[in-house]
Amino acid sequence: MEAGTLLSGAASVAAVLPAGGSGERLGSATPKQFCALLGRPLISYTVRALERINWISDIVVVVSLENIETMKSIIEKYGHKRITVVEGGMTRHRSIFNGLKIFPESKLSSCPLQKPEVVIIHDAVRPFVEEDILLKVVLAAKEHGAAGAIRPLVSTVVASSADGSLDHSLERARYRASEMPQAFLFDIIYQAYHQCSDYDLDYGTECLHLALKYCKTNAKLIEGSPDLWKVTYKRDLYAAESIIKDNLSQQVCVTTDMKEDAVQFGFLLHETLKSEVKQVKGISVFLCKNDNHLQNIFLGQCYNFICINAEKSDIKETQQLVDILENSRISVLHPVVLISVHLNVSENMSFRSGMEELAGIKEFAREVKKKNILVYGLLIHYNKGQIVLTRRTIDEGRKRR
Ligand SMILES: Nc1ccn([C@@H]2O[C@H](COP(=O)(O)OP(=O)(O)OP(=O)(O)O)[C@@H](O)[C@H]2O)c(=O)n1
Numbered sequence: 334m335e336a337g338t339l340l341s342g343a344a345s346v347a348a349v350l351p352a353g354g355s356g357e358r359l360g361s362a363t364p365k366q367f368c369a370l371l372g373r374p375l376i377s378y379t380v381r382a383l384e385r386i387n388w389i390s391d392i393v394v395v396v397s398l399e400n401i402e403t404m405k406s407i408i409e410k411y412g413h414k415r416i417t418v419v420e421g422g423m424t425r426h427r428s429i430f431n432g433l434k435i436f437p438e439s440k441l442s443s444c445p446l447q448k449p450e451v452v453i454i455h456d457a458v459r460p461f462v463e464e465d466i467l468l469k470v471v472l473a474a475k476e477h478g479a480a481g482a483i484r485p486l487v488s489t490v491v492a493s494s495a496d497g498s499l500d501h502s503l504e505r506a507r508y509r510a511s512e513m514p515q516a517f518l519f520d521i522i523y524q525a526y527h528q529c530s531d532y533d534l535d536y537g538t539e540c541l542h543l544a545l546k547y548c549k550t551n552a553k554l555i556e557g558s559p560d561l562w563k564v565t566y567k568r569d570l571y572a573a574e575s576i577i578k579d580n581l582s583q584q585v586c587v588t589t590d591m592k593e594d595a596v597q598f599g600f601l602l603h604e605t606l607k608s609e610v611k612q613v614k615g616i617s618v619f620l621c622k623n624d625n626h627l628q629n630i631f632l633g634q635c636y637n638f639i640c641i642n643a644e645k646s647d648i649k650e651t652q653q654l655v656d657i658l659e660n661s662r663i664s665v666l667h668p669v670v671l672i673s674v675h676l677n678v679s680e681n682m683s684f685r686s687g688m689e690e691l692a693g694i695k696e697f698a699r700e701v702k703k704k705n706i707l708v709y710g711l712l713i714h715y716n717k718g719q720i721v722l723t724r725r726t727i728d729e730g731r732k733r734r
């Protein structure tokens with residue numbers, strides 16, 4: 334079921350991303366949320382993960398005073414939308430509180446932000462948050478007042494006595510690590526922050542605890558995925574970069590023009606990719622003019638495209654796809670790879686003359702490279718009879734399954 338349907342009748346949802354820390358444990362002069370992963374600041378990945386969810390109306394990013402301009406320039410450069418930047422506090426709790434205070438208490442206020450029914454709180458340094466866990470915590474917060482993602486403990490928790498020796502240890506199976514995202518009925522968490530002590534604001538590390546202590550709200554705990562971990566140490570930056578690379582290679586979109594040969598070839602390629610290339614999700618779109626379908630693919634973070642053209646020298650389809658890619662602005666976030674496949678069905682045409690006819694793609698590729706779209710041309714000689722035979726084999730294989 335669509336997230337929008339699950340949330341139907343539900344009021345608005347906004348998010349607060351605390352990003353006002355200095356990243357002491359990471360030990361770099363640049364706070365970790367502004368460190369580059371494949372050339373793009375970590376915080377831009379987290380913002381994007383929330384921004385692509387259409388049922389989140391506003392995203393408040395809380396940064397320290399000296400990083401407000403940096404954050405604004407990141408928003409501008411990567412085209413982030415629905416973002417409000419707010420000045421942070423000395424501790425994470427104080428930053429979150431500042432983020433919450435931006436929502437007006439009264440509807441009459443001139444502030445463009447509306448107080449949401451549910452607010453998500455998510456650390457800016459946890460870039461791999463997915464829509465399903467966000468939806469789960471939001472729905473649970475609506476029902477229980479508060480909810481948060483948890484993970485099994487990796488190590489046992491022990492307490493030491495004053496002389497540094499073991500006092501006691503906790504039974505690991507009974508405890509969980511509290512992660513993010515968390516979600517709250519806005520009024521609950523706002524009241525909790527208003528009522529909590531300076532000690533809580535300065536030394537507390539757990540928002541769910543504030544809701545329990547000050548509003549008697551027992552949060553619902555929801556099992557999250559391993560990717561929710563928080564970038565804390567330098568090695569986490571390397572791990573995050575590897576995950577991003579891996580994610581980028583997981584999806585490919587095959588588009589074809591409407592000619593029979595191209596559609597047939599696209600079908601076969603799609604099947605081959607699905608069954609032979611382990612980490613590629615094959616998505617086939619017949620006819621790339623279908624904007625809505627393609628927009629959904631972009632939202633799914635697809636950066637690899639194979640555009641199949643029945644004509645060996647015609648690059649119109651490829652140009653059209655590049656236009657759509659440009660308009661979607663996804664190449665601002667990552668380089669997009671587009672392989673323009675041209676089929677040579679003529680038996681009389683030599684490969685060399687086919688290549689000469691396709692030469693125009695070189696100039697086109699040079700132009701669009703400036704827009705971070707990497708176009709490669711591929712001329713393929715193929716035997717139609719053989720393709721029909723292979724397709725029949727695939728169809729029969731399916732029936733047998
Ligand atoms: N005064 C603070 C401190 C932290 N945070 C944010 O809270 C999140 C989680 O905190 P943590 O991992 O502890 O970040 P840092 O405080 O930056 O790291 P460190 O404790 O190593 O200094 C981060 O997105 C961080 O930017 C914040 O908004 N304001």
Ligand SMILES: O=C(CO)[C@H](O)[C@H](O)COP(=O)(O)O
Pocket residue numbers: 425456511512513538539540563
């Ligand atoms: O997981 C969390 C809440 O449960 C927080 O991310 C965590 O507590 C932040 O703490 P610190 O700033 O000390 O890393």
